[in-house]
Structures are given as C-alpha cells and as structure tokens.
Amino acid sequence: MELGKCQEILSLRKREHSMEILVVGGTKYFGIPMVQKLIEQGHKITLATRQTTQDCFGGHVKRVKIERTNPASLKNAFSGRTFDVVIDKLGYCSNDIKYMMEAVRSEKYIHMSSTAVYQPKVIDTREELFDGYHKELVWCNRSDFPYDEIKRQAECALWQEYRDRKRIAVRYPFVTSKDDYTKRLLFYIEHAIKGMPMHIDNLDSRMSLIHAKEAGEFLAYLVDKDFEGAINGCSDNTVSIREILDYVETKTGKKSIISSSGEAAPYNGEPDHSINTDKAKKLGYLFSNLNDWLWDLVDYCIDITSMNVR
Known part of the structure; x- marks a missing residue:
C-alpha cells in the first residue's frame, strides 16, 4: 500500500x-x-x-x-x-x-x-x-x-x-525526574556533596519511585x-537511600554526614515497601525498571550540584 x-x-x-x-x-x-x-x-x-x-x-x-x-x-x-x-x-x-x-x-x-x-x-x-x-x-x-x-x-x-x-x-x-520541582531526590545529593548533615530515619528502607x-x-x-x-503505577524494583548515598560517595568521594541534628530528609517516614503493578500489566502497560533511569538521574543531580560548589 x-x-x-x-x-x-x-x-x-x-x-x-x-x-x-x-x-x-x-x-x-x-x-x-x-x-x-x-x-x-x-x-x-x-x-x-x-x-x-x-x-x-x-x-x-x-x-x-x-x-x-x-x-x-x-x-x-x-x-x-x-x-x-x-x-x-x-x-x-x-x-x-x-x-x-x-x-x-x-x-x-x-x-x-x-x-x-x-x-x-x-x-x-x-x-x-x-x-x-x-x-x-x-x-x-x-x-x-x-x-x-x-x-x-x-x-x-x-x-x-x-x-x-x-x-x-x-x-x-x-514521582521524580530532572525537572522535579520538589527537589526531594536532589536534597540527598546536595547535602552529601556539600557536607551538610542530614537526619535520615529510613536509611535502609526499600522504596519505590x-x-x-x-x-x-x-x-x-x-x-x-x-x-x-x-x-x-510504579517503576519495577526498589532502592534504598543508603544505596543512593553510597553511589554518590563512589562517584564523588564525598561521604554523607548522617546526624539526628541534621536537616530532616524529604523521604523520612517511608517504610520498607514495594508497589505491585500487576493490574497495570494485565491492561498491557509495562513500567520501566528503576535501574534503567535512576542512576542517570543521580548522575545529573551530581553534575548540577558539583557545578554550583566550584
């Protein structure tokens, strides 16, 4: 045709x-x-x-x-x-x-x-x-x-x-991305790179994004x-705050300062969890794997933070 x-x-x-x-x-x-x-x-x-x-x-x-x-x-x-x-x-x-x-x-x-x-x-x-x-x-x-x-x-x-x-x-x-106006994910990267203390109450909890x-x-x-x-609706897989901060340390050499007197982190209070999306899958919608996009986003946050501290 x-x-x-x-x-x-x-x-x-x-x-x-x-x-x-x-x-x-x-x-x-x-x-x-x-x-x-x-x-x-x-x-x-x-x-x-x-x-x-x-x-x-x-x-x-x-x-x-x-x-x-x-x-x-x-x-x-x-x-x-x-x-x-x-x-x-x-x-x-x-x-x-x-x-x-x-x-x-x-x-x-x-x-x-x-x-x-x-x-x-x-x-x-x-x-x-x-x-x-x-x-x-x-x-x-x-x-x-x-x-x-x-x-x-x-x-x-x-x-x-x-x-x-x-x-x-x-x-x-x-929900997160490069244009996330809440800057919740960016909070952790900025505080780690700038050496600013953070109060985190769920460092090892598995979380969904x-x-x-x-x-x-x-x-x-x-x-x-x-x-x-x-x-x-949710990306497949989960991540912990510790994994994100360990990644930042590996990439930048900056070790996070975790302190009860630090600024309260935005994902505090989130329990260990994962979100089931079987209903969406039955409708034919397959969400991406978290690992397919999260670390590129963390790299982006590292880059923009590093530019601001030079």
Whole structure:
C-alpha cells in the first residue's frame, strides 16, 4: 500500500477513536508528558487551570480558566458541557471530588491519587490494601487533615458517592525526574556533596519511585481502557537511600554526614515497601525498571550540584 494511503487510514482511525477529554491541571511536571501523549493519540483536549502557568501545547488544546476549589467557578466553566473523560490531577480532598463531579458530566473520571493512601505501604503493596468503599467518608477541605488522609477521603468520596460513571484512581509513589520541582531526590545529593548533615530515619528502607514521563503517559494510556477501580503505577524494583548515598560517595568521594541534628530528609517516614503493578500489566502497560533511569538521574543531580560548589 502507498505510504500516503497508509497515513490517511491511520489518521482516520485516530479521528474515529478521538475523545473529548477534560484535563484539570496538566501544565506542570508529569502533566506535560500526559497531555503530549493525549495529543499524539488524537484526542480533543480542554485544559482547565488557573492559567498562571503558560503551557507548551499551542493550538492543540482548548483552554478554560477555573479556580479548582471554588464550586461556583467550576459550574460556570462547565455548565452544559459533557466530556468522555475527565483527568483530574488536582483533586486532593473529598470536597474537591464533590465540586468537580457535580460540575462536569462525563462517562469516565480519572483521579490522580497516591500510594500515600496505604496504611502503611508494605512489601508488594496491592490496591486492595486500601478500601475506600467502606472507610467512613468525611467531607473535608485540603487543610483539614494531613496529606495522606485527605487523599483517602478523596477516594472515599469517589467510590461511595459517584457510581453513575466509570471511576479510576491512579496511585503513584514519589514521582521524580530532572525537572522535579520538589527537589526531594536532589536534597540527598546536595547535602552529601556539600557536607551538610542530614537526619535520615529510613536509611535502609526499600522504596519505590516512578519517572515523571511514565507517570504522565500511564494516565493517558488509561483513557480508553475498559477498567474501573484503583490501580498502582510504579517503576519495577526498589532502592534504598543508603544505596543512593553510597553511589554518590563512589562517584564523588564525598561521604554523607548522617546526624539526628541534621536537616530532616524529604523521604523520612517511608517504610520498607514495594508497589505491585500487576493490574497495570494485565491492561498491557509495562513500567520501566528503576535501574534503567535512576542512576542517570543521580548522575545529573551530581553534575548540577558539583557545578554550583566550584
């Protein structure tokens, strides 16, 4: 078949499977590769944000300005509109879920949850470890509870109150990459190289991570999948803080200073755990191995830190 004809057929198939997708958030961090993948898949995308961050998507998306925690703002923005899928990256608490669900009509709602809902995470953490169907639902705002509890309450609202549409809760551990605005991983490398004491309470705990690119692309992967429920996303394999610091010492000769009087490290409190992704694998999505990208990222952190101390 001629190349031009093949391209025409592929373009037609893409249009036939095109969906109207509302992305709440999506202009920062792993929202960027998520939207880029949705564009690549040929979907019609509307970005709902506060419009305080300029995005890089040009004419490939429509845009609407909202205040995520204001129910009147959401109703004004979405009155009379229906979407095939809503991807809500900014739903933190039960009231967030309520405001969005009551403002927007959709067939499917994908909620950006977190592995923080697990109490606690364990080796081979599976989705069934947290049951949002039977935990008491408390209508709350973001400041009412610590992060882990408001995310649990968001899922409680999702599962218990809105059974009229397909719902997915995607649970990720810590997300990281070169453009990680939290700089959590960078904290350890900087403190080690600069000789700054760190208080670390889980030096040998096995921990799970996911790369920002995969975190975004997996969300996009789910929009047309016949699935409902909670689902984990995570790179294969685990790592300990000790392994990272030993690697830094081998590369730089700088030995970390671990002290109870040092600055508290950002991954403190994380228990020994791993995240099971069998559900994602059954859907056909295979996550990368942590070791395929983590050490290149640590090298990058070493390089940028070393440049700053010269």
